[in-house]
Amino acid sequence: MHYRTLKILTSLFMAIVIVVVLVAARSTLWPSEETDVTTTPEQTTQGLATEPPDPTESAAPTTVADPVPLPVAIGQATTEPGQSLRRWPEDLSIPLLREPDLSLYAGRKKTEKPLEGITVILDPGHGGQDGGAQYPVKVLYPDVAEKDIVLSLSLKVRDQLEQLGADVVMLRETDVWQSVYYRIALVNRWIYQDFMEQLPYHGYESSSVDHLLPPLETMLEINSDYASSGGRGPMNGVGTHEDVKVLLDMQAQYTDVLFLSIHCNALDDDRVGGLQVYYLTNDHVHQTENNWVSGADPMANPPSYTRYDDEARLRLAELVRDQIIDRLPELKFPGENDLLPGNYVVLREIALTGLLIETGFITNEQDRAILTSVDGQTKISEGIAEAVFAYYCRP
Numbered sequence: 001m002h003y004r005t006l007k008i009l010t011s012l013f014m015a016i017v018i019v020v021v022l023v024a025a026r027s028t029l030w031p032s033e034e035t036d037v038t039t040t041p042e043q044t045t046q047g048l049a050t051e052p053p054d055p056t057e058s059a060a061p062t063t064v065a066d067p068v069p070l071p072v073a074i075g076q077a078t079t080e081p082g083q084s085l086r087r088w089p090e091d092l093s094i095p096l097l098r099e100p101d102l103s104l105y106a107g108r109k110k111t112e113k114p115l116e117g118i119t120v121i122l123d124p125g126h127g128g129q130d131g132g133a134q135y136p137v138k139v140l141y142p143d144v145a146e147k148d149i150v151l152s153l154s155l156k157v158r159d160q161l162e163q164l165g166a167d168v169v170m171l172r173e174t175d176v177w178q179s180v181y182y183r184i185a186l187v188n189r190w191i192y193q194d195f196m197e198q199l200p201y202h203g204y205e206s207s208s209v210d211h212l213l214p215p216l217e218t219m220l221e222i223n224s225d226y227a228s229s230g231g232r233g234p235m236n237g238v239g240t241h242e243d244v245k246v247l248l249d250m251q252a253q254y255t256d257v258l259f260l261s262i263h264c265n266a267l268d269d270d271r272v273g274g275l276q277v278y279y280l281t282n283d284h285v286h287q288t289e290n291n292w293v294s295g296a297d298p299m300a301n302p303p304s305y306t307r308y309d310d311e312a313r314l315r316l317a318e319l320v321r322d323q324i325i326d327r328l329p330e331l332k333f334p335g336e337n338d339l340l341p342g343n344y345v346v347l348r349e350i351a352l353t354g355l356l357i358e359t360g361f362i363t364n365e366q367d368r369a370i371l372t373s374v375d376g377q378t379k380i381s382e383g384i385a386e387a388v389f390a391y392y393c394r395p
């Protein structure tokens, strides 16, 4: 090659290298709009200040040209003889787009932010005009209200989990009232929106599932648990509406997200005390709801959902119980009822691995002393955080 040509080509090559370096530096220093992680005011007011997890972040994703609508195949429900409620098939109604590799967490040390990449949604029960359980019972201004204990406790759990590197989403951080279905709609919408963000990277667009969002927005606007209010949206009644099955099938793909609803109990009999952890299994939902509509035509109600991760929920429930009781043996509920399946709406209309934790009875003197003390709350919150750590890092 002619020397002069070579020199021109070399200069040209150097110029290209400089331009590429400058462009790369610019996008690092001034992230484009797509990488903006600031939270919208709307999200903040609704308690979802933490960004949803984005597994595509480190994978340098590329979108696919000419996306097709996300395929939705709801499948045929099965009927069993003598049953008044059908069951949805166990197949996912939508493609599996998220499969977090949880083996990455196994064996991690506490000192290295082991839960980085894990999200925990904390739901402190009640709030505002709904005080929940109280002591003394049946008085207008009780000394102790469940809503205050569970908020204080949840904030401690948040701090513990954040120290371990987890992202924590609080469904409430102050003494506000939100209907249970409002909270459920928040979680459903959050997962839905995150799932929608994954679609372009898999060659899909959202037209087949766009209709799932407005009913959730309506639930948030109505903010009421009364069936007649419309606040339950498509989650009203027995069984799982086919649109809800699709939403739950999205949530079932978020094994790196946990949902913990935190409560305390009350009973007229003040001798009863102790921790009770509720989980929910597919069979329990089916059996309880089948009894509720006993004798009805199976076609009169939508089928029950069948893809809750029974094994994961039970394992997490055992860990939470064991870790709290390790620290506070006096909170041990007598007998076997410290671990119970419960058809709670927050465990039924959210298909994440989740629990409802009844941390103790505020009507019982010993439990109340634990629940209202900083030391007691700290130990309970440490137990819950340790259980989450063990769930992911000591499988």
Ligand SMILES: [Zn+2]
Pocket (backbone or CB within 6 Å): 125, 126, 132, 133, 146, 263, 264
């Ligand atoms: Zn409660």
